[in-house]
Amino acid sequence: MTAIETIAPSEPPVIGLAPVGTPLLEMRDIVKRYGSFTALNGMNFHVNDAEVVALLGDNGAGKSTLVKMMSGINPPTSGTILANGKEVQFRSRADSEAAGVETIYQDIALVDAMSITRNIFLGREIVKPGGFLDHRAMEEKTIEILGSAVQISGIDDPEKEVGFLSGGQKQAVAIARAVHFKRNILLLDEPTSALSVRETEHLLAYVRELRDQGTSSVLVTHNIYHAFQVCDRFVVMSHGQKVFEAAKADTSIDEVTYHVIRT
């Protein structure tokens, strides 16, 4: 690693690699301001078909802001979002759901006082006519989900309240939910923070497996070694901008690390 140099504020943002074909999701020249604070400043980002993208950068770089935007819960101040080449508005969770995006959040989006089944189907309840919950159908699906996608150690009752689960088990429920409903893109925002080493290995293997089946993922992480295990492309952010982008074949752990820490 060479000497650490600082980026001058006037340095133009890196445009990075051009998308191959029509990307599943593309963000062009995205700006997000909170009052006088600019969280994203001319950010470009795209996710291709069947690839795993690493979104890296130090705290406050704007990774979570970008993930929340792609999840639809944090609309941009300006910029263009394209899903499958068509311009779309991401104003609410419903918009991103329509584009096939599922997110596993850093601050696990589960309600402690509700059961595993109710958490998995929250906002997407299986209902009978009149909007009444179909408890039996949801429990049946939950059994399948918990059994197939993510076998969670120690969880054997879908009626158990999420508040009684361990951090890793909660994370696993959140992952199982996203995996079940995912269609095109899975966003993983620091998914391994509550997981053990073994659970992390399993999750990363699973992300690779999903890619082989055609589902793309965006992995937000501080752990560059994890990123190198599964990701095809690396995007490094700093101060709301892209400062480095490279395909796995064209870069190395040292180079990516250098770009994360130099900014």
Place this chain on the structure above:
Amino acid sequence: MTMTQSDPVASSDHIRAAIDTRNQRGPLVKLRDWITSRPEGGIAVLFVTVQIVVIAAALANPQFRYLSDANIAVMLKAIAPLGIMALGVGVLMIAGEFDLSVGSLYSFCAIVTATLTAQWGGDGAEGVAWAPFAAAAAGLAVGTAAGLLNGYVTLKFAIPSFITTLGAMLMWKGVTLFYHGATSLRFKPSEPFATLFGGSVGIVHASIIWFAIAAAIFWAMLHHHRIGNHFFAVGGNRQAAVAIGINPMKTKLIAFGLTGFMAAFAGIIAGTRVSSIQPGGGQGLELVAIAACVIGGHALMGGRGSILGIVLGTALMFTIQDVLLLMRAPGFYFEMFVGLLIVLAVIMNMAIRRRG
């Protein structure tokens, strides 16, 4: 956690086995698990214990007239208005908000109903039949609108509902005096309104039947309908609800509207029963309703509670009041006991949950 996608049926076996074990529990184990896992578990134990003690005392001592028809009738009648109000307050608490204005609305909406009934000629036994129904609809609409206004101001300006509804409580109290004055108001609606809302089936007054109907509807809505699921979600973890695509504004607004509606309904039911309405009659009821919900296992910060808890909380409070009245204890004993009960109920709930 192991991640495999192969053979989902086989890998679900341990879950199915666990569910089978759960379904094959003995009745006592089931009861224990219910008590430890449900928010109203603790209060259910307390309620049953109190009933057993009081009924045993009544059987042992004929002077203690707890089981007399007259006493049961009076106690049931007393439960209904507060219970109806507490259903709305409790659902709003689950959604993570408070409404302190329900006591004022209770009086105001009843007075609107009584005044319009008189104006439209529905007063007395020979009055116009439709008038009290139309007037009650107006009263319920006012209550609902007031509830929605509380919600709108709270959510639009992102201020605590405690503050919004504290202001609303004083405002509606003032509006009541402005609209009607401080004197009590006669309310003798024409038939069939009077029988529908003020009649009796044996010792069961119409108001308690309406409470039972309302509780059943609220139970279906809160525990078995999509909207109830969303109430728990926005109250339990607002950020999670937003992230998953639930609109907290819309969800909470519905809860605020329901609370206003139920406050008005409670006021109208109570007014019909006693045939007169006191402008200050609802004062303090908002806190008693919140107390009933807390005794029934509701979390003050939202996300936890149940309809059975609201019903049992209300019923337990009035059982204690009734017993004290039968023992000719002075009125302030009631407040002392309810005060103790709130704290005891919460301590007990916490203890049971920790053991569970």
